[in-house]
Amino acid sequence: MSRFLALTASPEFERHLTASLGPAHVVQAVASGATAADILALNTGGSVDVVVCGPDIEAEQVFALATGLDRLAPDIVVVLAAVTSAELTLAAMRSGVRDVIAPDAPAELLRHALERAAATSLSRKQAAAEETGQKRGRVLAVMSPKGGVGKTTVSTNLAVGLAKVAPKDVVIVDLDLQFGDVASGLSLDPQYTISDAVLGAASIDSMVLKAFLTPHSSGLYAMCAPRMPAEADLIKAAQVTTLINQLSLEFAYVVLDTAPGLSEEVLAILELATEGIWVVGMDIPSIRGLNNGFEVLRQLDLMPPSNTVVLNFTDRHSGLTVADVEATVGRPVDIQLPRSKTLPFSTNAGIPLVHDGRRDPALKSLRDLVAKFSPAGPPPSRKFSQRRAAIS
Template identity: 55%
Template sequence: MSRFVAITAVRDFESRVRQAITGALHGELQTLSPDVLQRGTEDVFNQLTGAPPEVIVLGPGVNPDDALKLATVLDLQYPEISLLLVADPSPEIVLRAMHSGIRDVVAPEIEVNELRVLLERACLAAASRRRGMQPAAESGQQRGRVIAVMSPKGGVGKTTVATNLAVGLGAVAPMRVVIVDLDLQFGDVASGLLLEPEHTITEAVHGPASQDSMVLKAFLTVHPAGIYALCAPQKPSDSDYITADHVTRLINQLATEFQYVVVDTAPGLGEHCLATLEIATDGVWVCGMDVPSVRGLRKSFRVLKELQLLPQGRHMVLNFADRKSGITVQDVEATVGVPVDAVIPRSRNLPFSTNRGIPVLQGNTRDSATKGLKKLVARFDPRTESLPQNKLHRRVVVS
């Protein structure tokens, strides 16, 4: 559990901090009076309850000199704690804060969404520093699940499935999910999530971000559903400067920082897709209910089996399912050779949500397509991992 401490007497700001924490950041907030700053770090920690804090917010309504003095001592004694100073971010204050070990200086009128992002990044920074302080044998860093969403051909709704899967997992693990758009020429994750990213994958795989996971997080775009996104390049030609080695290093970086890494790959089996499969823990194959799509998937499975690149976790999604298509679920399973795990029937809501840039799992839409997507998300929920495989692969029916 993340722990937050705010030293302030401004109730409006305290309320905003609580709103930022609730729902997205797991943890609780303890508020202390600004008077505590004058009594030193020992008195501060004597008043704390529960687990040691990960983030301490200094202000607003505190004396900047007292806050910076406390920050200097905390940075020396407890370097694993992230410190935020709430004050007018003048150049002088920012410079003094940097020398005192303050992570960020924010204005008192900061909005809740911006505050949520800063607190999440402060928690990640604190966790990173704690790992760095542990001996290598004790750190035992656990990698997140890398979920490659794939299809041998385009037009089967792969990005729609990937974005809804990421949003659904965001409810399971808030702020612990990142979606990567690996369709480097014509990726649509940004439009599918109604995002206007300041940075793209091009910047993330070059320069300092490729060497430091904390720097990399600055290149991610935060989505309102409590997930991060790393979007495709603005220009298709930029894909020429991203190699398979770049992709491998990028995904490995993200897997050490996030519980789930959802990768929306380009159609086919290009070098970037194969690089993803080499380190993926799960593969989600999206297939349309048409003969070319089914045959393409069968060929894809054959090639990947020969290359020994089939991830241990395999999940088959039948999209655009329709009883009137002339093909049954049994036909698809017999042709491809694997069971269908989730069926997403044709729905008016899905194209509408895609055009709006708001995934159906982000809202309260109720139909059979939403049910199918939720069933897919449930396959990655730790609470369902104990279910027997025959339960997970129970026969699906197209309504």
């Protein structure tokens, strides 16, 4: 998922661009007179990847824009759609334009060229972050193909456990946008939710963003789900990506609780997740679902660089063994979370087990999970450009 700005007054070109890039990317129209400063104002949290200048924009304006951005935000890649001549291409490249593409190029060609540009933008962003020593936190995404298997239980306990190790440096984000229950699982009464953070003025500035988080007594911060399920429809995957990106610059750990399945948000955050935590129940549909999910993610080249499988509700009466699960999923189970009498109570009371430390067989497993991610170390590295290129 990359963010493209279309600088054009031609509805026809804008349509061609949007259709060529398809739903996997965000295309946003900007006024055809936009300057480098206007583009920078839209570049919240470094979210703009590519500016595509339409065939109706004067070459001089494009060159000035490319030169300006090259100086102010060199990770933003400028591409020009124009009928090319050797002279124009040369002048364009000299000004900082990355590529010149025929405006009526077939959709697939256009998409490939633009995804190449987005990949360039990402590697420039990464290089810049490394150069300035800008530290990014670990993004731990808790996921499962099915609901009710313990994602929220795992994510809230993990986040609270990490907050004890790294107080004020952990944030949990409820990405189960429709039916999220992180607030209830942590007994929080949020003043603001993710809707306020991504739809309001806070989406602009990471300083303001912190004011939209709800503090928990463990030292954890929470970005809670919208109050009304209908609000979820207003939130776009790209806005979620920008938010997670911003939070990862502020916190050592960003723990993501998600809705079941591989929704658009989950696919979008998988690009940012440094670690995937997969929760699976002791039942065949759940285990098959995980296996199929892994298959799809491998094909899309979206598997996070490091993964943990949590097998939940382990007991001796399910008719399945851990070895059966491992054989189906094709990888070892990392954490076994036993069926517990206390966990449903702790969910209902809104006090994660790790927080009150009540004696329970599940507590040791949850602590083992926390220990797997602490202390804060560098996240596993990933190869962004390759991944981007493979999403198409």
